[in-house]
Amino acid sequence: MSVLKSAMVEAYTATTWPWRARFRLVHSRVGLAPLMVLFYHRVADHDVTPWTITTDDFRHHLDYLQSKFEIVSLAEGQRRIAMRFNPHPCVAITFDDGYGDNSEFAIKELNTRSLPATYFVTLDNVLTGEPFSHDAKLGINARPNTIDELRQMIASGNIEIGGHTRTHADVGSIHDSARLQDEVIDATHELERAIDQPIRYFAFPFGLPANLNDAAINLLRRNGILAFCSAYGGYNFPGDDPYHIQRIHGDPELARLRNWLTIDPRKVQGIPRYQPRYTRLPEPSGVQL
Numbered sequence: 001m002s003v004l005k006s007a008m009v010e011a012y013t014a015t016t017w018p019w020r021a022r023f024r025l026v027h028s029r030v031g032l033a034p035l036m037v038l039f040y041h042r043v044a045d046h047d048v049t050p051w052t053i054t055t056d057d058f059r060h061h062l063d064y065l066q067s068k069f070e071i072v073s074l075a076e077g078q079r080r081i082a083m084r085f086n087p088h089p090c091v092a093i094t095f096d097d098g099y100g101d102n103s104e105f106a107i108k109e110l111n112t113r114s115l116p117a118t119y120f121v122t123l124d125n126v127l128t129g130e131p132f133s134h135d136a137k138l139g140i141n142a143r144p145n146t147i148d149e150l151r152q153m154i155a156s157g158n159i160e161i162g163g164h165t166r167t168h169a170d171v172g173s174i175h176d177s178a179r180l181q182d183e184v185i186d187a188t189h190e191l192e193r194a195i196d197q198p199i200r201y202f203a204f205p206f207g208l209p210a211n212l213n214d215a216a217i218n219l220l221r222r223n224g225i226l227a228f229c230s231a232y233g234g235y236n237f238p239g240d241d242p243y244h245i246q247r248i249h250g251d252p253e254l255a256r257l258r259n260w261l262t263i264d265p266r267k268v269q270g271i272p273r274y275q276p277r278y279t280r281l282p283e284p285s286g287v288q289l
């Protein structure tokens with residue numbers, strides 16, 4: 001982001017600061033403060049892609065988050081949404097895909113700081129070591145994590161592994177029930193067996209409303225997954241649907257991240273271009289849960 005754009009975001013944040021301060025105070029007082037869930041992909045200083053954040057920027061993010069927010073696990077955040085009570089704005093950290101570079105720095109940094117995170121993994125890549133298709137398209141050979149690395153994360157006690165399909169599929173475009181079952185459920189069960197640990201959470205690849213799928217959500221529910229994550233932005237307020245955790249991009253540009261995390265009025269006042277919450281249809285009647 002250019003210096004000018006960054007300055008404009010900071011100016012907008014500053015001019016709306018009184019509104020933000022009042023919003024946070026009023027919502028915190030009555031236990032309705034938001035849970036904000038960040039998603040990252042890759043933390044590395046080489047072959048920087050649009051889904052990579054440098055180690056310095058990631059360290060600055062954690063410094064900022066730790067100084068301003070309570071950092072909770074996804075499970076604790078979800079519990080607060082379901083219990084309809086959260087007394088302070090809190091943040092949960094997640095990663096998507098399963099990049100080997102994260103084991104070199106990001107995971108160590110989280111462990112040093114004793115910070116929890118949920119780590120969503122695409123099965124085929126961690127089993128085969130093949131680069132992710134979105135990197136291959138750019139000619140970048142960023143290695144996926146190994147199963148051993150995932151086991152080390154679990155052993156650290158701070159990291160929970162989640163499902164992210166078998167092939168990083170756009171689940172929103174899958175209408176064949178056998179393929180849906182394979183990408184969403186069978187792959188998650190195979191990942192569970194590979195890491196020898198139950199999987200409780202699932203993140204839809206790409207994560208925009210068009211990439212979500214009610215049939216897949218119903219499958220997840222029936223198979224004991226506790227919640228799914230999207231990735232189109234949005235806050236989670238106590239009383240919101242606790243089965244759908246909305247996530248915000250861990251934007252390397254700190255000015256934009258601050259704008260989000262201090263509650264951007266445009267994003268809570270129902271302005272359509274700021275994407276309302278995805279509404280899933282209820283399960284068809286007669287379905288055995």
Ligand SMILES: [Zn+2]
Binds near residue numbers: 096097164
């Ligand atoms: Zn992904």
